Amino acid sequence: MTQIHATAVVDARAQLDAGVEIGPYAVIGPHVRIGAGTRVGPHCVIEGRTTIGRDNRIFQFASLGAIPQDKKYAGEPTELVIGDRNTIREFCTFNLGTAQDAGVTRLGDDNWIMAYVHIAHDCQLGNQITMANNATLAGHVVVGDWVTVGGLTGVLQRMRLGDHAMIGFGSHVNKDVPPFMVVDGHPLAVRGVNLVGLKRRGFSVGRQAAVREMHKLLYRQGRTLDEARAAIAALAADDAEVAADVALMDRFLGSAAYGIAR
Structure with a gap:
């Protein structure tokens, strides 16, 4: 059965599937849909047109579905779509898409997103991605499957990280990173192949x-x-x-x- 803590604020129009758990003081907006088995921790805010799949674990103080940090945003009905079995740790911020792109920010399945990660408007992330603490994606970034992004890394707008790439700690990503490569630094440099x-x-x-x-x-x-x-x-x-x-x-x-x- 769905479990909603007595102190949580869940709009009556929100759609929660069976087995969803909503923790203390969480806020769930009217256009939110959450799939079966997903657990939302204390003090999370999930708003906007946000769709979340099955069996996700969302830790305390996450903010999902807030409007983009883009001055051009004018209230268009854009979306955030999150897949299945993702772990989203404390203080993460994922924003809605914008009308200047496809209008959807998307996170796939089985991703491991650590604390304080920011995923900006219109980013498209695949599956099996690891993003370490404080990694930040600017708008319109594309991240392939099995990518690892080191902590305190910043990725410039519209960059692409190819499948199986690994980005080292504290990197400044201002170019596309081809699949399979290991890069790090500022300026960014290719160090080799992600053989491990x-x-x-x-x-x-x-x-x-x-x-x-x-x-x-x-x-x-x-x-x-x-x-x-x-x-x-x-x-x-x-x-x-x-x-x-x-x-x-x-x-x-x-x-x-x-x-x-x-």
Whole structure:
């Protein structure tokens, strides 16, 4: 059964599925929908047109669905959509989208979001992401699956973090980060390949070798980006096992509107 603490303020129009728990002094707005098994901690505020999936754990003092920190926002009916099985720790702030983009800020499934993380308007986050304490995403940022973002890292507007990338502690991300890469610093620099992460996710020796070769082609041979892309694409002709990884990298490099970390 749904459990709502006596001190919580839950609008009668909010939609709460079976098994939802709302803690003391939480505030739930009229356009909020929360899926089965999700637990909302004390003093959380969930407002706006916010949809939250199943089995999430939202810790105390989180603020989800507040209006964007964007002076152009004029009250448009934009959204925040959160998937299933996410952990959202203390003092996180996730904002609604804006009319200047798709109008939706989105977080996928199975993400681990630590304390004080800010996800600004129109950000699009995938699955299995880890964001450490005080990591901050400006508006319109895209984060792929299995990305790790170190604490106290700031990501500039409209940047993209490719699948399996790892961003080191205290970094200033002002370029797109290609898939599989490890970056850190200010200015941002590529340090190598996220081999530890790939091994943990079951990448075969052959796939790991292909990722290392992609890194070499991009960063160790003085090639232009177009030359590196062509050489990377050729890797798939030699080994069908790596075709999906090569295609992922090629798509990312082909759509890098603001340049990549190099």
